[in-house]
Amino acid sequence: MNIRRMQTDILIIGGGSAGCMAAIRAKEIAPEINICIWEKADFKYSGSIARGMDALNIVCIPNLSDPDLYLEAIQSGCKGVVDSDPSYVMAQRSYDLLKKLEKWGVRFIVDKKGNYRTLQYHVKGRFQTAMDEPDLKLILAQKVLEKNVTILNRIMGISLLKDGDQISGAVGMNTRTGELIVSQAKTVILCAGGQARFNLPNSGYLYGTFDYPGNSGDGFIMGLDAGAKLTGMEYCSSVNLIKDASMPLLAITVTRGGRVMDCFENVIMEGAVNRIDEMNKAVDEGRGPLRISLKHLPEETISEIEHILFTCERPVQERFFRNRHIDFRTHDIELWPTEVQLCGGHGMSGIRVDENAWTGIYGLYAAGDVACVPKQHLTGAFVFGEIAAENAVKVTKNINDVCVDEKKILSILNxxxxxxxxxxxxxxxxxxxxxxxxxxxxxxxxxxxxxxxxxxxxxxxxxxxxxxxxxxxxxxxxxxxxxxxxxxxxxxxxxxxxxxxxxxxxxxxxxxxxxxxxxxxQNWQKHVLVLQGDKYENLDTTTAPVSGLNQKEIFHEN
Ligand SMILES: Cc1cc2nc3c(=O)[nH]c(=O)nc-3n(C[C@H](O)[C@H](O)[C@H](O)COP(=O)(O)OP(=O)(O)OC[C@H]3O[C@@H](n4cnc5c(N)ncnc54)[C@H](O)[C@@H]3O)c2cc1C
Structure with a gap:
């Protein structure tokens, strides 16, 4: 067979936020273990971050907020369909995460008294903590490189392999040559992001999506085929963002005083990003296009917003607005509904995991947007990248050897x-x-x-x-x-x-x-789970109760 073969202890599929963090954490606690990342693109610039970021959306800063308050906020945001333990654990570890990132040189904004700049993104609590870090992905990538991790760029995971009931590796493909690669691995951490390329964006450009277009739901499908359960796949997340660019700006402008207006000059949202449903409703009722107005803000605030938009997440915005002669001091920003995105970062779709990032399959973990810890954003990708690594290391140490399924490999080759x-x-x-x-x-x-x-x-x-x-x-x-x-x-x-x-x-x-x-x-405040049936074409669905704090029943279904 014309297939490249390799062996590793832990295989990480996807070298974005969660994948990089998982690799770093695994090497911190077990430097002797072999770690390999398969990244579909080039891990220095790939994924939702790609360049930098302007905020860690969930941080419980001591004396300002706490995990209980976060749980209230997220339960309200998800209309009750959220397993408590994973969200709680993420909130608990969020402040230590911020401190760790700071030590790596990531810049968070603090005032003269040393207080972090926080903004209101959720219905309650000021969890969003402002960052000013145009090089976040490069900092992460550098940390990975320092840790002696094997990185294979341009390798796309296409199928997981099992040895009986346990995971034993994966099959991947070189995205330039089409050559297959098989890795035997004692544990696998799926970090392949969500589904960004679902329906078409309003621009009509196939790759002009809000989320990173290399995320095409591969992780969902690999997990599903291996027997993991998907939840929240009916949650079709779409937000009103910059027309023709689908680029982020609500959390940056609205939290700093920008106003979302409808075409009749009604203010729909101001101060906090907490009325997304109202924005969508206004568009459905024909009150669009919506727009963001910043004209009333002082020069200092407008300059701050420009600095963030034009340097951190998608610096191309500067050219986009300049070429359209849009100056925020005199012009509003037109918004348009984005394409739908399925993901566990901004949305509620993904592989169901517990607070250990475990998928219910021995040796398989999932972290970041591929996993359903609803609306976990970057905080979740980093925290669960770490948690997945900690648990994968434990399991890896208990496994002597695994076999790959040669019959399955042959059928993939055919x-x-x-x-x-x-x-x-x-x-x-x-x-x-x-x-x-x-x-x-x-x-x-x-x-x-x-x-x-x-x-x-x-x-x-x-x-x-x-x-x-x-x-x-x-x-x-x-x-x-x-x-x-x-x-x-x-x-x-x-x-x-x-x-x-x-x-x-x-x-x-x-x-x-x-x-x-x-x-x-009464009947539907629960998960709808999707499972792969016996045949490739068959999908089964079932329901499962929402798991409460410390109830440990995540993998128990109706
Ligand atoms: C535009 C934008 C702005 C955001 N702003 C913020 C913010 O300000 N604050 C905040 O907290 N959160 C923010 N988020 C959310 C946050 O960035 C994401 O939730 C987080 O980065 C997801 O991390 P991830 O590792 O799951 O996915 P990603 O970082 O997207 O990484 C997935 C990686 O997997 C690779 N991949 C995909 N399929 C395969 C495959 N089959 N095989 C191998 N590799 C594969 C991809 O190439 C990619 O590198 C933002 C997201 C976006 C899209």
Whole structure:
């Protein structure tokens, strides 16, 4: 078989925020253990951070806020569908995390008295702590490099391998050559981010998404195929952000006094980012486009906002606004609904994990946006990257050896070779992705109903057949992209079956069913879980109660 082989103790799939932090932590506590990161792009610039960041959205600063208050805030934000332990543990470890980052040279903003600059992002509590760090990803990458971690860039994980009931490694693909790679590993930490490339963004550009476009739900699907359960896949998160750019700015402008206005000059949100549902409602009612107004703010505040927007997260914003002659002192910023995103960072979708970042499968952990610790943001990616590493190290030390499943590897190789064979294939891959995502946009996001969701499932069968039989592959890059599109389609299937199962409306526009318009707390304040059935095409759903603090029942289902 033309396959590259390797062995490691812990394999981390995805070298973004969570993956880098997991590698650093594992080496801190067990320098003798072999760690390898597979990163689809180049780990120095990949992932949601890519460059820098302007805030750690959840920090419980002593004497200002505490984990109990955070739990109240997040329970309210998630309308009761949140397992308490993971969110609580994350909040508990958040301040130590901030201190650790500071020691690494990450700059948080403090006043003359040494108090951190905090802002109100949640319904209650000032957890958002301002950062001014344009080089955050480089700092993380440097730390990883210092720790003697093996990094394989341009390797995309496509399937996990098991030895009986336990994880034993993964199969990946070189995104330039299409060559397969197999790693035997005692434990695996999935850190492959969420699903950014779902429906189309308003610009129509395939990669012009809010979240990092390399995150195509691969981690969700790898976890699902290995037997993990997905939750919250019906939560279709979309926010109103900069028109045609889908770039972040609410947390930066609104928390500093910016006003979100509708077209009738009504102020919808000011001071805290706590009325996203109202913003979506205003657009649905025809009061859009919404815009952010900063004109009333003092020069000092406008300059601060410009500094953050133009240096930290997406510095390209400076050119974007300049070329459109938009000066915040005289012009408002037009907002437009973004594409839908499925993720556990800003949203509530992902692999269900407990407070140990455990997925319920021996040897498999998940951290960051691929895991469902609802709305955990960067804090969750870092904290659960560390927690996953701590637990993976423990388990790794107890395992002598694992075997990889050669039969499965062979079937993956055969499928790849059949996808590479262009005989009688004539659909261009870019056009295929465009059509898949356009149809997802037609049938999956709110307003949802049984008819529309089933229509998607019909289309999905057509697309899966086209993917195997009709889409042309020119090179290794196209091939990797084909696997990404397969994952996009399968994430849409998961979202559809979860939405069909949840016969109520919840979370505003994130899950509005026109055939069940009311929220039904009595029957539906619980998880809808998606599981892979016996056959590739079959998905099963079930429900599970929300787990309360210290109840240790995360993997117990109805
Ligand atoms: C624009 C934007 C602004 C944000 N601002 C803030 C903020 O101010 N404060 C805050 O707290 N949070 C913020 N967040 C959220 C936060 O950045 C994310 O929750 C967090 O970075 C997610 O980390 P992650 O490691 O899960 O994903 P990522 O950092 O996105 O990393 C995922 C990595 O996996 C790789 N990958 C994907 N698939 C595969 C595969 N199959 N094989 C190998 N590698 C793969 C990707 O290339 C990527 O490098 C923001 C997010 C975005 C998108």
């Amino acid at each position: 499928k790849k070779e059949s996808r590479e064979n262009n005989l009688d294939k004539n659909i261009d891959i870019k056009e295929f992705e465009y059509k898949v995502r356009r149809i997802i946009g037609d049938y999956i996001p709110s307003p949802k109903n049984e008819y529309k969701l089933h229509r998607w499932l019909e289309w999905s069968k057509v697309f899966k057949n086209d993917l195997e039989m009709k889409v042309k592959i020119e090179d290794g890059h196209d091939l990797a992209r084909l696997y990404e599109i397969e994952h996009i389609i399968r994430c849409a299937d998961c979202s559809a079956v979860a939405a069909i199962t949840r016969k109520e409306s919840r979370w505003g526009d994130a899950h509005f069913r026109s055939d069940y318009p009311e929220t039904d707390n």
